[in-house]
Amino acid sequence: MTADLKHVEILLVEDNPTDAELTMMALRERKLANHLVWVKDGAQALDFLFARAAYANRQNEEAPKVVLLDLRLPKVDGLEVLRRLKADERTKSIPVAVLTSSKEDRDVIASYDLGVNSFVSKPVDFDEFAKVVSELGLYWLLINRPPVRKD
Amino acid sequence: MAGAQLVPGNAMRGQTMLIDSKAPKYPILDGIEIPENLLQDWQITADLLADLAQVPAALVMRVHAREFEVVVASNSVGNVYQRGERAPLSGGIYCENVMSTQNKLLVPNALKDPAWAHNPDVARGMISYCGLPLNWPNGEPFGTFCLLDRKENIFGGQTQAALQRFCDSLQLSLAKLYETSPLKLHLNVAEAEVRSAALYARSLIETSLDPLVTINSEGKITDVNEATVQATGVSRQQLIGSDFSGYFTEPDRARAGYEQVFAKGLVKDYPLTLLGLSGKLTDVLYNASVYRNDKGEVAGVFAAARDITERKRAEDELARHRDHLEELVRARTDELETANHDLEGFAYSVSHDLRGPLRAIDGFSRQVLKHCADQVDAEGQRYLNLVRDNTRKMSQLIDDILAFSRMGRLGISIVDVDMQALARTVFAELTPGLAGHESDIEIGALPPCQGDASMLRQVWVNLLGNALKFTRPKALARVEVEGRTEGAEAIYCVKDNGVGFDMQYADKLFGVFQRLHGIEEFEGTGIGLAIVKRIITRHGGRVWAQGQVDQGATFCFALPTKGKTQ
Numbered sequence: 001m002t003a004d005l006k007h008v009e010i011l012l013v014e015d016n017p018t019d020a021e022l023t024m025m026a027l028r029e030r031k032l033a034n035h036l037v038w039v040k041d042g043a044q045a046l047d048f049l050f051a052r053a054a055y056a057n058r059q060n061e062e063a064p065k066v067v068l069l070d071l072r073l074p075k076v077d078g079l080e081v082l083r084r085l086k087a088d089e090r091t092k093s094i095p096v097a098v099l100t101s102s103k104e105d106r107d108v109i110a111s112y113d114l115g116v117n118s119f120v121s122k123p124v125d126f127d128e129f130a131k132v133v134s135e136l137g138l139y140w141l142l143i144n145r146p147p148v149r150k151d
Numbered sequence: 152m153a154g155a156q157l158v159p160g161n162a163m164r165g166q167t168m169l170i171d172s173k174a175p176k177y178p179i180l181d182g183i184e185i186p187e188n189l190l191q192d193w194q195i196t197a198d199l200l201a202d203l204a205q206v207p208a209a210l211v212m213r214v215h216a217r218e219f220e221v222v223v224a225s226n227s228v229g230n231v232y233q234r235g236e237r238a239p240l241s242g243g244i245y246c247e248n249v250m251s252t253q254n255k256l257l258v259p260n261a262l263k264d265p266a267w268a269h270n271p272d273v274a275r276g277m278i279s280y281c282g283l284p285l286n287w288p289n290g291e292p293f294g295t296f297c298l299l300d301r302k303e304n305i306f307g308g309q310t311q312a313a314l315q316r317f318c319d320s321l322q323l324s325l326a327k328l329y330e331t332s333p334l335k336l337h338l339n340v341a342e343a344e345v346r347s348a349a350l351y352a353r354s355l356i357e358t359s360l361d362p363l364v365t366i367n368s369e370g371k372i373t374d375v376n377e378a379t380v381q382a383t384g385v386s387r388q389q390l391i392g393s394d395f396s397g398y399f400t401e402p403d404r405a406r407a408g409y410e411q412v413f414a415k416g417l418v419k420d421y422p423l424t425l426l427g428l429s430g431k432l433t434d435v436l437y438n439a440s441v442y443r444n445d446k447g448e449v450a451g452v453f454a455a456a457r458d459i460t461e462r463k464r465a466e467d468e469l470a471r472h473r474d475h476l477e478e479l480v481r482a483r484t485d486e487l488e489t490a491n492h493d494l495e496g497f498a499y500s501v502s503h504d505l506r507g508p509l510r511a512i513d514g515f516s517r518q519v520l521k522h523c524a525d526q527v528d529a530e531g532q533r534y535l536n537l538v539r540d541n542t543r544k545m546s547q548l549i550d551d552i553l554a555f556s557r558m559g560r561l562g563i564s565i566v567d568v569d570m571q572a573l574a575r576t577v578f579a580e581l582t583p584g585l586a587g588h589e590s591d592i593e594i595g596a597l598p599p600c601q602g603d604a605s606m607l608r609q610v611w612v613n614l615l616g617n618a619l620k621f622t623r624p625k626a627l628a629r630v631e632v633e634g635r636t637e638g639a640e641a642i643y644c645v646k647d648n649g650v651g652f653d654m655q656y657a658d659k660l661f662g663v664f665q666r667l668h669g670i671e672e673f674e675g676t677g678i679g680l681a682i683v684k685r686i687i688t689r690h691g692g693r694v695w696a697q698g699q700v701d702q703g704a705t706f707c708f709a710l711p712t713k714g715k716t717q
Binding site for chain 1: 507
C-alpha cells in the first residue's frame with residue numbers, strides 16, 4: 001500500500017480487496033489512513049510484524065499502533081496470527097483489533113482466549129461500518145497510550 | 152419304629168448311609184410276643200430233642216436289638232442255661248455265627264478249633280455245638296434252635312435230621328403267629344405306605360426334565376434319573392459309580408462345584424456345560440445341596456441341573472439385537488453429528504461470507520451518492536437508495552436465518568425457570584418508555600418450568616414483541632399473559648387485542664419467513680414465531696394460536712413438566 005514502512009500506525013490484515021478498500025475509505029474520511037499498511041494474508045502479516053522476508057529491513061522500526069485483523073485469511077488464519085503475536089515477547093504488547101464479518105460467539109471467545117485487545121463485528125450498513133471503523137482508528141491511534149519500552 | 156430297617160425294595164437295600172450303628176444289628180420283629188402256650192409247645196419239643204440227642208442243652212434263642220434271649224431251655228440234666236437269660240450280641244457265641252451266616256453251624260469240639268476255643272459258651276463248659284437259624288416267614292431273623300454238649304460231639308446219627316425237623320416245625324408255628332399278629336397287619340400297611348411313598352418320590356425324580364444326580368464325597372455318582380441319561384447319552388449302569396466331573400467341558404470347575412457344596416452345604420445357579428457322549432453341549436445351571444443320614448451326617452450331594460440352552464440362546468439373540476441397535480444408534484448419531492457439523496459450517500459461512508458483498512454493495516452505493524452526486528440525477532439517486540434499503544433487509548434476513556439455525560444447533564441446558572419473573576423482565580425491556588401504561592398489560596400467575604433460560608427468554612421476547620407490534624394500531628392496547636398447569640404440561644398464553652389473523656392461515660403462522668401482513672404495515676422478516684416453535688419443540692412442548700381478524704390473537708405454548716427435550 002504505502003512505501004513508507006518507518007512510521008506505520010495501522011497494519012490492516014484483510015484478504016478481500018473490496019473490504020480492505022471500504023475499511024480504508026472509512027479511515028480516510030477521518031484522515032486516519034496516512035500511515036497504513038495493508039497485507040493480504042496471515043503469512044505476510046507475520047513477516048511484517050517479525051520483520052522478516054520481504055520486511056526484513058524493518059528491523060529497528062517501531063511496531064504499529066494497532067493491527068486490524070480479519071479472521072478468515074489465506075495461508076495462516078487470523079486466530080493463528082493472533083496466537084503467535086501474543087505468544088512472542090517482541091510482539092505481545094502490540095494492540096490487535098479483530099475486525100470481522102463473523103458474529104459467532106466461538107470466534108469472540110477464541111479471540112479473547114488468545115489475548116485480543118478488541119473484537120468488532122463489521123456492520124453491513126456502510127454508514128454504521130464507517131462509524132465503527134473510524135472510532136476504532138481514533139481510539140487506538142489517538143486515545144490509547146501504548147507502553148514505552150527502553151530496552 | 153426306626154425307618155431304617157423298613158426300607159422297601161432291593162434298590163435301596165445295602166445303601167450304607169441308611170444303616171445306623173445304634174439301630175438293631177439285625178432286622179427284627181421285636182414287637183411280636185410269643186404266647187405262653189406256644190412257648191410250652193416249644194419246651195416239649197426242646198426237652199424231647201435234648202433227650203433224643205443225649206445232650207445237656209437244647210435251646211431256642213431269640214435275637215433282640217442288642218442281645219440274644221434264651222426263650223426256651225430244655226429241662227435236661229446238667230443244662231447251664233435258663234429261660235429268660237440274655238447274652239450280648241457280638242459276644243462271640245455260637246448262635247451269633249448262625250444268625251449272621253444264616254447257615255447251620257456244627258462245632259464238634261471247640262477246644263480243638265482255634266476259632267471257637269475262647270467263646271463264652273466254652274467258659275460255661277459247652278465245647279460242642281450244633282445250631283440252625285430260625286426266621287420269620289418274611290425272611291427276617293427270629294433267632295436259632297441249637298444243641299450244646301459238654302463233651303466232644305459230632306451230633307451224628309439222626310440228631311441233625313431231628314434238629315432240622317423240629318426247627319421246621321418251630322418255623323411253621325412262627326409263620327402262624329406272624330400271620331395272625333396285629334403288629335404284622337400294621338407293619339404291612341406301614342410297609343406299603345413307605346413303599347408307595349418311595350415309588351412316588353422315585354417317579355417324581357424320574358419324570359423331572361432336569362438332570363438329577365447324587366454324588367458321594369469321592370465325587371462318584373451314586374444315583375441318576377432318566378434326564379441325566381438323556382443329557383449325557385450314557386447309560387444308568389455306566390453313570391453310577393463314575394466320576395461326576397467327567398461329564399462336563401470343564402471337569403475342574405465341576406469338581407470345584409461339588410466340593411463347594413460339601414464345604415458350604417449348597418450352591419445356587421452354578422453354571423456348567425454338560426458334554427454328552429455324542430459331543431452335544433448342554434448349558435446348565437446347577438443347584439445342589441448336601442443330604443444327611445439319620446444321624447445328621449453328610450451322606451452326599453444332591454445336584455439338580457437346569458438346562459438353560461434355550462434361555463442362553465434367547466439371551467444371546469437379545470444381546471445380538473441390542474448390539475445391532477446400539478450400532479444403528481451410533482451410526483445415526485454420527486450422521487446427525489456430521490449433518491449438524493455441516494450445518495454449523497454453513498451457518499458460519501453465511502454469517503461471514505454473505506455479509507461482505509452486501510457491505511460492499513451498500514458502501515459503494517453510498518460513495519456514489521456522496522462523491523458523484525452531481526453526475527446522478529434524482530431518479531438515479533432514488534434507485535441507489537433502494538439498493539441500500541434492500542441490502543439492509545437482506546442483512547436482517549441473514550441475521551434471522553442464523554438466529555433460527557442457532558436455536559436448532561445450540562445445546563439445551565435445563566434449569567428451573569421462574570416464568571413469571573422472566574416474562575415480566577422481558578416485558579419491561581421491550582417497553583422502556585411505557586412505564587406509565589402498565590394498566591394495559593396484565594401478567595397473571597405463571598407456573599414455573601424447566602428449560603433453557605436463554606431460549607425461553609427468546610420465546611417471551613418474540614411473543615410479547617409480536618403482541619406489542621400488532622396492537623400498535625389500537626387506541627387502547629391490551630396484552631394478557633396467563634398460565635396454568637394441566638396434567639403433565641405447563642401452559643402459557645399471550646393474548647392481545649391487536650389486528651389478529653384469519654384462522655385459515657393459522658398453519659402458516661409458525662413457518663419460516665411466513666408473513667400475514669404487508670411489510671409496510673408491520674416490520675419483520677417472519678422468523679419470530681418459527682423460532683418460538685423450534686425452541687418449544689426442542690423442549691418437548693407444543694405451540695398453537697387462535698385469532699380473528701381485527702379481534703386480536705392468542706398464542707399459546709405448552710411445556711412438559713417433567714423435562715423431555717430433543
